[in-house]
Amino acid sequence: MIDTAIHAITEPRRRDILHLIRDGELTSSAIASHFDISAPAISQHLKVLEAAGLVVVRRAGTKRFYGIRREGFAELKQYIESFWDDSLLRLKEAAEEEERRKHESESND
Amino acid sequence: MIDTAIHAITEPRRRDILHLIRDGELTSSAIASHFDISAPAISQHLKVLEAAGLVVVRRAGTKRFYGIRREGFAELKQYIESFWDDSLLRLKEAAEEEERRKHESESND
DNA sequence: ATACTTATTAAGTTGACACTTAATTAAGTG
DNA sequence: CACTTAATTAAGTGTCAACTTAATAAGTAT
Secondary structure (H helix, E strand, O other): OHHHHHHHHHOHHHHHHHHHHHOOOEEHHHHHOOOOOOHHHHHHHHHHHHHOOOEEEEEEOOEEEEEEOHHHHHHHHHHHHHHHOHHHHHHHHHHHHHHHHHHHHHOOO | OHHHHHHHHHOHHHHHHHHHHHOOOEEHHHHHOOOOOOHHHHHHHHHHHHHOOOEEEEEEOOEEEEEEOHHHHHHHHHHHHHHHOHHHHHHHHHHHHHHHHHHHHHOOO
């Protein structure tokens, strides 16, 4: 699931779309009006974003309002943080430091 | 710059590489040994990750040790959070809610 | 200098995917 | 029911990037 989310935000155009609807939900055509590409292209992007759990649709008549889905971004945030996690990294770095010193002393045999 | 970072973590293989070196720096060949793909392929991935500021190299003789670069992940984290930002989103949602109610009352004219 | 190790750069191939236009679905309106 | 609006699905095309093997670079040792 995190894979689809990351794949989704890969495409710059999709990130632009996310930025647009971040300030409030918009219809597919409203979104399309901000770009030079065709409506189907936008529709395809929205589908990818929806499948990734990053946007939600609200249907109203013939219109479909797209808005961002917070839970999806929470997952992404968590994923990035799993790399970032400060305390864990410090531990690893300390271990590396130690190993480096050990190797140095071994080379003095 | 954030674009290159996002592009970099797009590729599943590169994320695998990041996971590997997250537990301590490794040489190019050590990384390659964990995968089915060729050494040059790994080298190319590492170059992308380095250009994105997500990894750093430490040269030691003919070997090159690759380790993760924290600052790069900090940027990524910030970017994701710029979407996520809780308080801002709540404001937007409140505004939408209001607009929706306004439209409903208008349709009762 | 020659050889060995580690890793990269070069060049070329293949598959994925972001587009296009055309056709289709779905909901509302005269 | 025909017609309009809003959006999607279908089908096909071109570009990009992830891989391959071959050649090159840079460091160390014999």
